[in-house]
Amino acid sequence: MASTTSGDVLPTGGRIFTTIPDLFFIPEFVFGGLVWILVASTRVIPENPLGWVMFVSVFCFVGTTLWFFIFLCGGNQAGIWPSLDAGFHFLAVVFYLSASVDLAYITILSSVLRQFSPEALKNYRLDIAAVVMSFVATLLYFLHTIFSAIRWKRS
Template sequence: MASTTSGDVLPSGGRIFTSVPDVFFIPEFVFGGLVWILVASTRVVPENPLGWVMFVSVFCFVGTTLWFFIFLCGANQSSIWPSLDVGFHFLAVVFFLSASVDLAYITYLNGLLILVPEQLKNYRLDIAAVVMSYVATLLYFLHAIFSAIRWKSA
């Protein structure tokens, strides 16, 4: 039976760039950051659902950044880290999926009210944010699945 306290349960240092679930860190940064940027660059109407989208994108961006540096520095070698890895990425999937649905619905409603070309520009930015949000959701989902497989095999 494999011990979860051994040093090869979770990769650390440069090995995170070659292990299957951890290669998703960089794309999660990129697409999560794009959601944050695209939503922040448009006129926020209505505020409440898009506020949730901003919270989720900032929370997941900061959380993934901290997670990445913990893995990069090698501070993830305790037996609790594989389950924390699965838990964080599952939470990120649930958050991002709810934010993606909210963003898609608000974008759809805003598309029904396009009257001037400036609104069309915001609508196109919102469409791009919806696409990036669903891609980020998929990346976090894949990371959660592969982390769960790694956790169960350890």
């Protein structure tokens, strides 16, 4: 897999599937979508922190989708795009890290406070899966941020 060098512009079209950090787009879709689906499929009593988790997962999913299509269609050729790429992914890391910590905290609280009926146990397991997927999404966005910042410094 080739990476962009200092003389190259940002990749467009099919080249985004072969360059780092753009290779992270697809796993970000998958794990971000899984967080969205898993959180939306459970019912937890303190809704407010889960509202933040839903906002972050939807915001990052839509933002990554837009970013992906901008790169795919070649709209990223102006000189400001490398810094915007690093900035967006840094914002996504901060958002996802805060959402992951909130989700983990609420999951721990819910395990202490509820009696485990079969339905509650199912929701608890879905919450645990959402926490894991959220931290994986955070890691993917973090790696994308690091490689985007390296590309930005080279440009």
